[in-house]
Amino acid sequence: GDSVTQMEGPVTLSEEAFLTINCTYTATGYPSLFWYVQYPGEGLQLLLKATKADDKGSNKGFEATYRKETTSFHLEKGSVQVSDSAVYFCALGAQGGSEKLVFGKGTKLTVNP
Amino acid sequence: KAGVTQTPRYLIKTRGQQVTLSCSPISGHRSVSWYQQTPGQGLQFLFEYFSETQRNKGNFPGRFSGRQFSNSRSEMNVSTLELGDSALYLCASSLVRKKGSNYGYTFGSGTRLTVV
Numbered sequence: 001g002d003s004v005t006q007m008e009g010p011v012t013l014s015e016e017a018f019l020t021i022n023c024t025y026t027a028t029g030y031p032s033l034f035w036y037v038q039y040p041g042e043g044l045q046l047l048l049k050a051t052k053a054d055d056k057g058s059n060k061g062f063e064a065t066y067r068k069e070t071t072s073f074h075l076e077k078g079s080v081q082v083s084d085s086a087v088y089f090c091a092l093g094a095q096g097g098s099e100k101l102v103f104g105k106g107t108k109l110t111v112n113p
Numbered sequence: 114k115a116g117v118t119q120t121p122r123y124l125i126k127t128r129g130q131q132v133t134l135s136c137s138p139i140s141g142h143r144s145v146s147w148y149q150q151t152p153g154q155g156l157q158f159l160f161e162y163f164s165e166t167q168r169n170k171g172n173f174p175g176r177f178s179g180r181q182f183s184n185s186r187s188e189m190n191v192s193t194l195e196l197g198d199s200a201l202y203l204c205a206s207s208l209v210r211k212k213g214s215n216y217g218y219t220f221g222s223g224t225r226l227t228v229v
Contacts, residue, residue: 034217043117043203043220044156089156093217100146100169101218103156 002027006090006104021075021107023090032093033073039086080111117221119204125227131192134224138185138206145187150201194228
């Protein structure tokens with residue numbers, strides 16, 4: 001079945017450092033890919049998405065490119081801020097008329113001033 | 114624009130009891146899904162509803178059930194609660210424009226269920 005693997009955390013960075021969180025997936029066909037972010041005590045917020053190969057999703061300085069050849073959707077940000085501290089989830093959207101999401105385990109990011 | 118509203122935010126129940134959680138999707142969103150989040154298992158899919166019909170169900174026992182009403186509001190019910198049912202239950206809604214598309218979900222803040 002469909003699955004998502006993302007790098008284990010936690011990740012600790014200093015402010016203004018470069019961020020990469022790796023995400024790879026296994027799926028048949030061409031799923032949609034998403035990154036969600038969860039702040040403490042809250043639900044998930046959609047950060048960015050890509051619906052086809054070579055699409056680049058971007059939002060709030062974060063970017064991820066849908067790479068079909070490597071089945072990857074790595075999240076990057078050039079300069080992180082303390083306010084980016086959260087848990088990040090990579091997810092794929094099931095196909096065939098379903099809106100079901102399959103999530104990775106999540107990566108906790110802590111940014112220190 | 115109002116987001117996805119889940120009630121209650123927090124709930125404490127005793128083993129063996131049953132519980133009903135409520136979700137009001139974003140206006141115009143007809144697809145509603147439920148997820149269970151625990152530290153050990155992460156985010157696991159429970160159900161998906163579209164226009165009052167269950168389209169998909171996750172790998173959970175029959176004690177977990179749900180439904181969607183004509184106004185797209187949804188409820189999920191857990192009967193005979195077990196300690197392992199303690200979790201954050203997240204509801205999410207999506208705007209579905211055509212079959213096979215996936216626009217991503219907007220999530221509510223969740224209901225934190227504690228079973229004692």
